[in-house]
Amino acid sequence: MEIYALLGFVLILSIYLGLELISKVPSTLHTPLMSGANAISGIALVGALVLSTDSNLQSAIAFLAVLFASINVFGGYLVTNRMLKMFKKK
């Protein structure tokens, strides 16, 4: 159980850190921030890659998890980059 207490601590600290870091975002960047954060949530890919493939069902679940997380990662980063490239100063 100690490991959960430790990781729970990491979780709380990270959320707090996130709130502090992002609290003042100009509205120009609301969409890119959302889209960029969305790409980061594709980190589920790291979890999907270590899933068991013991049975056919488990293999299918693992494959789909990797597939959809990868779409999230690649799609998310590329769309964010395309969007940010459009923002120009005068």
Added chain:
Amino acid sequence: MSIFEDITAIQNIIYIVASILFISGIKMLGKEDTAVKGNFLSAFAMFIAVLATIIFIVDPVILLGGILLGAIIGSTIALKVKMTSIPEMVALFNGFGGLATFLIAWSEYNSIPDNYFQYLLVMVTIYIGGVTFTGSLIAYGKLSEKLKIAKTSIVTKIFTTIFYGSILFLIFSILLPFLPALGFNFFTVLLAITLLGGIGFVLPIGGGDMPVVISLLNSFSGIAAAFAGLLLLNNVLIVAGSLVGASGLILTVIMAKAMNRSINNILFVGYASASKGSSSEEQGEVSPINVADAFLILESASSVLIIPGYGMAVAQAQHVVRELGELLEENGTEVKYGIHPVAGRMPGHMNVLLAEANVPYDVLAEPDDVNPIMDSVDVAVVIGANDVVNPSATEEPGSPIYGMPIIEVHNAKTVFVLKRSMSSGFAGVQNPLFFKQNTRMLFGDAKESIGGLVSEFKD
């Protein structure tokens, strides 16, 4: 130490480095000058985290095949999508992230959890991931206007009921190990009711409230990933997921504040049941204007403020708007854009559209910047915006939108409102702005009206 332990240690160090890069990346994403770099940094963090994980991969054919296929599909969508379809694209990708965590938790359940805490995490991760998935799909359908089901329809009511039912079933599932054994497969029911519940969560929420919902779903996908990290004892998943959860939460709060409504009201109540006792019955006459007369007024104006809304997105008028802005500037007029945080269908929607049309971001101003100088504005041009410029919000305590921060265009010397017809905005509230003495209505399609003004300037 065995070789295996060495590799685990190296992997953990790489995860820590990746976590730090994610933190710096998201910080840089919040500033205009560093945003592009921030996105690269976070992509690089993702790359090394995945690379460090592949070392332990069990089944390279299935898993690397999945990455490759996902990369092809994701990149194709991202590079082909039109910039105007960004809101629904973000919703779709977000849903896929939720689906991945849903599947991770499902797989972990099949591997039989070691202890009750793991079991609890499986249940909660399934629920948040699943609701994020189907909720985002519904948001995608609504944003792309493929899905049109009224809040009052029976379908919506059935799904809303299922949503509340799904919460009860989640609680039941969490308590199950303490209850006597049951004769049915509760887990399959949980999977199904979670997915249906996600539909019921988003279905009753109206288009104008989408910026809040989409931010909240964004936050959920991060929280689901963080929980999956707890489940798999993986620190980089926890850190990255938490950052996303936090950023989504911040956007949700910003959006709710910009509407002066509580998140609870937006999600579970909606405008329909807000107090009705508004006195907007005395309306009077509107003063229409045609393109030629509007041109004459604009030509002699020394400062113009353009306020875009969802109508500009629908009419795809951002390019002609930029052209008009440039012509006005050549004519010696000072041009600014007043952007309300909830104009459009997602946070920052107008900013993206105008950026696509090459409007530099430093002429885009927020309500707090333009309201104090509004009386020095000669012409305020409202393009397809309605509720965000409704003076009832400041003048009429009985109005459902009273207290919402607006762009106070009614204080400008002249207001042009470009509008298709006299229908009310999303909130269903009549807009007294249209009947003010200094307001002129320019009826018709925004793109055509602005196009008309542009050709007048060119002649």
